[in-house]
Amino acid sequence: MSLLEGRVAIVTGAGRGLGRAHALKLAEHGAKVVVNDLGSSATGEGADQTPAQEVVAAIEAMGGEAVVNTSDVSDWAAAQAMVQQAVERFGRLDILVNNAGILRDRMLVNMSEDEWDSVVKVHLKGTFAPVHHAANHWRLESKAGRPVDARIINTTSHSALFANIGQANYAAAKGGIATLTQLAARELGRIGVTVNAIAPRAQTRMTEGLRELTPEQEERRDPEWIAALVAWLASPESRHVSGRIFEAWGFGYSVIESWQHGPQMEASRDPTAIGESVGRIVGFARANAGIDRNTWLNP
Numbered sequence: 472m473s474l475l476e477g478r479v480a481i482v483t484g485a486g487r488g489l490g491r492a493h494a495l496k497l498a499e500h501g502a503k504v505v506v507n508d509l510g511s512s513a514t515g516e517g518a519d520q521t522p523a524q525e526v527v528a529a530i531e532a533m534g535g536e537a538v539v540n541t542s543d544v545s546d547w548a549a550a551q552a553m554v555q556q557a558v559e560r561f562g563r564l565d566i567l568v569n570n571a572g573i574l575r576d577r578m579l580v581n582m583s584e585d586e587w588d589s590v591v592k593v594h595l596k597g598t599f600a601p602v603h604h605a606a607n608h609w610r611l612e613s614k615a616g617r618p619v620d621a622r623i624i625n626t627t628s629h630s631a632l633f634a635n636i637g638q639a640n641y642a643a644a645k646g647g648i649a650t651l652t653q654l655a656a657r658e659l660g661r662i663g664v665t666v667n668a669i670a671p672r673a674q675t676r677m678t679e680g681l682r683e684l685t686p687e688q689e690e691r692r693d694p695e696w697i698a699a700l701v702a703w704l705a706s707p708e709s710r711h712v713s714g715r716i717f718e719a720w721g722f723g724y725s726v727i728e729s730w731q732h733g734p735q736m737e738a739s740r741d742p743t744a745i746g747e748s749v750g751r752i753v754g755f756a757r758a759n760a761g762i763d764r765n766t767w768l769n770p
């Protein structure tokens with residue numbers, strides 16, 4: 472039996488790049504897929520149905536089943552309709568992969584209100600809206616006595632989690648997604664839903680031309696390396712893994728460790744009496760991790 476036989480998935484932003492690879496990999500391993508993609512530019516302008524339609528055609532050409540959804544993931548009502556579409560078309564929903572995203576990079580002093588709002592909306596609300604509506608579907612299934620063994624896989628970013636300069640909007644949104652992942656894992660575990668996130672590194676239109684790559688570096692940035700982990704996380708085999716964030720690319724997978732409680736001191740009502748002790752606990756605390764800390768993952 473295939474890894475994902477009988478399972479139904481929604482993949483957002485599945486018309487291109489990573490989402491396309493996730494949708495194809497899920498279908499290759501037996502899942503039926505709702506292929507969502509608004510078809511916008513990399514900075515979020517415009518709309519085009521063709522990318523989603525082409526992915527559905529590719530899945531059908533390999534003998535799989537898929538359906539197009541071209542709605543904006545950050546539209547609350549459309550996210551609900553997307554969940555309903557999966558259930559009406561394929562009879563169930565088991566997997567939600569939140570992947571859609573845009574970039575509008577700028578140093579924070581120059582960032583406009585619209586650049587902030589649009590990036591935070593697509594990533595953060597565009598993750599929460601499908602999570603909310605899918606979770607409500609699974610809650611009703613669970614209440615009706617039908618067993619739920621469902622998966623949410625969100626997309627965060629190492630450049631956001633490790634505070635890459637020039638991406639204040641993106642970092643705030645992706646950091647929010649990482650914490651939302653941990654919170655959702657805690658809230659939804661009791662109804663049979665696991666929630667994890669990936670921080671991918673891939674060669675897509677989002678990262679094209681950022682730096683020169685050797686042929687090996689380019690090959691290891693093929694989205695398929697990441698899609699394989701997503702497909703496993705989407706499967707029944709991953710039931711014991713929840714609330715985790717994985718860095719992923721063709722050079723390897725690693726678990727990003729969470730915020731930790733650090734060194735402590737006694738509190739005071741007097742700000743003039745604490746400077747030395749604050750200096751001591753800051754000195755004892757581990758430095759914030761840099762983007763390239765995992766050197767084995769960054770040849």
Ligand SMILES: NC(=O)c1ccc[n+]([C@@H]2O[C@H](COP(=O)([O-])OP(=O)(O)OC[C@H]3O[C@@H](n4cnc5c(N)ncnc54)[C@H](O)[C@@H]3O)[C@@H](O)[C@H]2O)c1
Nearest residue numbers: 484487488489509510511543544571572628672673675677
């Ligand atoms: N490529 C990387 O190295 C990298 C690194 C870290 C994180 N990510 C994240 O991975 C995800 C996929 O990125 P990618 O590199 O494949 O980019 P991409 O631009 O190739 O694909 C993103 C897709 O999302 C779609 N989309 C955008 N806004 C949408 C909306 N509101 N509703 C529905 N669809 C929408 C676009 O039409 C596009 O097809 C993003 O969340 C991105 O932030 C990518």
